[in-house]
Amino acid sequence: MDDDMLADQRRLVELIEAEGWDVTDLELSAYDSPWADEDDPEATVTITARRPYESDSDDEDDEDNPFRLK
Numbered sequence: 743m744d745d746d747m748l749a750d751q752r753r754l755v756e757l758i759e760a761e762g763w764d765v766t767d768l769e770l771s772a773y774d775s776p777w778a779d780e781d782d783p784e785a786t787v788t789i790t791a792r793r794p795y796e797s798d799s800d801d802e803d804d805e806d807n808p809f810r811l812k
Contacts (some may be wrong), residue, residue: 763781
């Protein structure tokens with residue numbers, strides 16, 4: 743795997759974390775493009791991140807929420 747790809751991956755994670763997200767999973771795939779005649783590799787990055795949000799509603803309202811697990 744190319745050092746430039748790994749550096750780009752780290753930069754993307756830094757940007758996401760700087761916005762208050764917690765990166766929970768990361769996948770970097772490097773490959774030769776089947777659509778291009780060039781020999782330069784390509785990469786895709788899949789990042790999963792989570793960020794909790796405070797609820798604006800009271801807990802009493804959540805009791806009636808059918809999507810809330812009890």
